[in-house]
Amino acid sequence: MSGPKFVQLYREDDAALRGELALGLLARPASVSPKFLYDALGSHLFEAITELPEYYPTRTERAILDRHAREVAAITGRGRTLIDLGAGSCEKAARLFDALAPLRYVAVDISIEYLRRALTNLQHRHPGIEMVGVGADFSSTLVLPPDAGRGERLLFYPGSSIGNFTPTDALRFLRQARAAGGPGGALLIGVDLVKDKATLERAYDDALRVTAAFNLNLLRRLEALLGCDARIDDFDHVALFNDAESRIEMHLQARRPLVLRWPGGERALAAGERIHTENSYKYTLDGFEALLRQAGFARTARWSDERGWFAVFLAS
Numbered sequence: 001m002s003g004p005k006f007v008q009l010y011r012e013d014d015a016a017l018r019g020e021l022a023l024g025l026l027a028r029p030a031s032v033s034p035k036f037l038y039d040a041l042g043s044h045l046f047e048a049i050t051e052l053p054e055y056y057p058t059r060t061e062r063a064i065l066d067r068h069a070r071e072v073a074a075i076t077g078r079g080r081t082l083i084d085l086g087a088g089s090c091e092k093a094a095r096l097f098d099a100l101a102p103l104r105y106v107a108v109d110i111s112i113e114y115l116r117r118a119l120t121n122l123q124h125r126h127p128g129i130e131m132v133g134v135g136a137d138f139s140s141t142l143v144l145p146p147d148a149g150r151g152e153r154l155l156f157y158p159g160s161s162i163g164n165f166t167p168t169d170a171l172r173f174l175r176q177a178r179a180a181g182g183p184g185g186a187l188l189i190g191v192d193l194v195k196d197k198a199t200l201e202r203a204y205d206d207a208l209r210v211t212a213a214f215n216l217n218l219l220r221r222l223e224a225l226l227g228c229d230a231r232i233d234d235f236d237h238v239a240l241f242n243d244a245e246s247r248i249e250m251h252l253q254a255r256r257p258l259v260l261r262w263p264g265g266e267r268a269l270a271a272g273e274r275i276h277t278e279n280s281y282k283y284t285l286d287g288f289e290a291l292l293r294q295a296g297f298a299r300t301a302r303w304s305d306e307r308g309w310f311a312v313f314l315a316s
């Protein structure tokens with residue numbers, strides 16, 4: 001089989017991106033969408049985060065999927081189109097290939113260049129599977145191209161990335177995922193669960209400061225996309241658990257009073273003032289199952305680890 005096919009749906013509109021970033025910096029409090037964390041360097045840094053001892057979600061989810069992949073296949077059947085949302089390195093989905101035997105693998109990610117390298121390498125290892133890479137931003141609307149193919153689909157959304165959405169936006173996304181699955185479709189999704197605050201905060205503020213580098217890399221993006229004069233040594237990485245909202249929050253906190261300037265605008269920040277960069281909502285088992293049913297999924301199965309830290313749901 002020839003190499004993977006690539007479809008570019010996401011086109012960076014420089015003016016729109018500048019406008020979005022400027023509005024976020026001028027908001028009270030200032031905030032920037034987490035999608036801006038994932039340029040090529042940001043994607044590599046996130047892959048490094050998943051290997052850290054403090055970051056339990058990846059290895060816990062991996063163990064759950066390794067243990068129950070054949071049960072997933074027994075429910076969904078083999079030979080589907082496997083659609084990997086936020087594919088990154090593609091390795092999470094690749095671990096499922098033996099159990100699911102997909103006829104087609106569709107990897108979707110906002111960073112097309114990072115995806116291009118990862119999918120090309122994966123195709124060499126699995127020449128018998130048709131592979132399609134889709135460069136897309138599904139943070140607001142999940143749309144799949146015709147190249148994703150017909151037939152029954154299994155959408156795969158690992159890593160508890162659903163936690164980056166507010167509960168309202170998560171419900172909207174799940175409804176879109178149900179529609180994108182089509183007749184007979186299913187969704188396999190990883191969900192981080194509520195647990196003690198110390199464990200949660202360590203997972204987002206590791207001793208090696210890889211997560212800090214991931215967050216601070218956003219300042220380079222502000223410079224590249226907006227022409228903002230943000231300096232990395234003017235900010236600290238902050239991660240905290242907001243009990244009231246049941247979410248981890250990541251922020252960039254000003255070390256001193258400063259003024260961020262860019263063509264056409266500026267924003268003054270007091271010492272200790274923050275730019276909110278990411279949320280990661282944590283769910284209970286019953287709470288997320290209720291959300292799936294509200295989104296229109298009729299049948300669900302779920303598996304979790306022995307500590308009850310993480311869960312994988314199969315909704316169909």
